Amino acid sequence: MTNSFTSSQNLNNRLVKGLDGNxxxxxxxxxxxxxxxxxxxxxxxxxxxxxxxxxxxxxKELALTRKPTFDIDExxxxxxGWHILKQIKVLIGFGIMEELAxxxxxxx
Numbered sequence: 001m002t003n004s005f006t007s008s009q010n011l012n013n014r015l016v017k018g019l020d021g022n023x024x025x026x027x028x029x030x031x032x033x034x035x036x037x038x039x040x041x042x043x044x045x046x047x048x049x050x051x052x053x054x055x056x057x058x059x060k061e062l063a064l065t066r067k068p069t070f071d072i073d074e075x076x077x078x079x080x081g082w083h084i085l086k087q088i089k090v091l092i093g094f095g096i097m098e099e100l101a102x103x104x105x106x107x108x
Contacts, residue, residue, distance in 0.1 A: 001050065003043035015041065 008015055008028035017025045028041075042050070054062050068077035068084055077084040 001042065001046040004046045005041045006039055008041060011041070
């Protein structure tokens with residue numbers, strides 16, 4: 001994955017500027033404390049590579065991230081980095097930044 005970054009600094013025209021509710025450009029967040037919940041910036045191409053790697057049956061290490069480690073209730077469990085919804089068979093990965101939520105849904 002050659003288009004993934006942990007900082008928005010020095011990306012110039014490689015990063016789409018975010019807008020607020022009034023259409024005004026807002027600054028990007030560079031996480032430190034909450035880095036695991038949204039600290040990686042990537043292209044669509046790299047996001048697809050990540051999703052493909054998640055479900056490659058040969059990748060036993062990434063399979064561990066989808067193993068439930070905590071039960072919320074009968075319909076939802078938590079894995080390392082995933083919300084696992086049993087009834088609709090979907091994994092949800094997400095990051096939240098101010099008014100922007102990024103969600104990756106993977107149907108099983």
